[in-house]
Amino acid sequence: MRAVVQRVKRAEVRIAEEVVGRIGFGLAVLLGVGKNDTEATGAAMADKIANLRVFDDDQGKMNRSLLETGGQALCVSQFTLYGDCRKGRRPSYDQAAAPEQALLLYEGFVASLRKLGIRTETGRFRAMMDVELVNDGPVTLLFDSDRLF
Secondary structure (H helix, E strand, O other): OEEEEEEEEEEEEEEOOEEEEEEOOEEEEEEEOEOOOOHHHHHHHHHHHHOOOOEEOOOOOEEEOHHHHOOEEEEEEOHHHHOEOOOOOOOEOOOEOOHHHHHHHHHHHHHHHHHOOOOEEEOOOOOOOEEEEEEEEEEEEEEEHHHHO
16 A cells, blocks of 8 residues: 555545545545555554654654644545556556455555544545645654565
């Protein structure tokens, strides 16, 4: 799995002008699922993100996690995170999971966050979405499960 994680003051996802997911303070997670990912990968990635210390403590140091702050998560599926741009001018998505597999693992990732007690909102899988957020900091981090575990 690959994820772009942004600390946000607020974020929302709209489809055809309808808000389908909205959070306040927390993390926006753009999540790509690779063809070699498993349910265990999603659970481990969710745990890593939920416990990531990117929120300020009383001294202004990034020392608190999403779990500790009571922040929320907005998760949006994004297969383009597996776009390989090394050859030619059109990205190749050969390493992205097939839609059926990706949907199951994306939903498993979201379920893992919720099981940890994080209020989690989502976009809609395979829909054309408008994602709007206010990046706090800005703090933006990249995760690749092949390099995390």
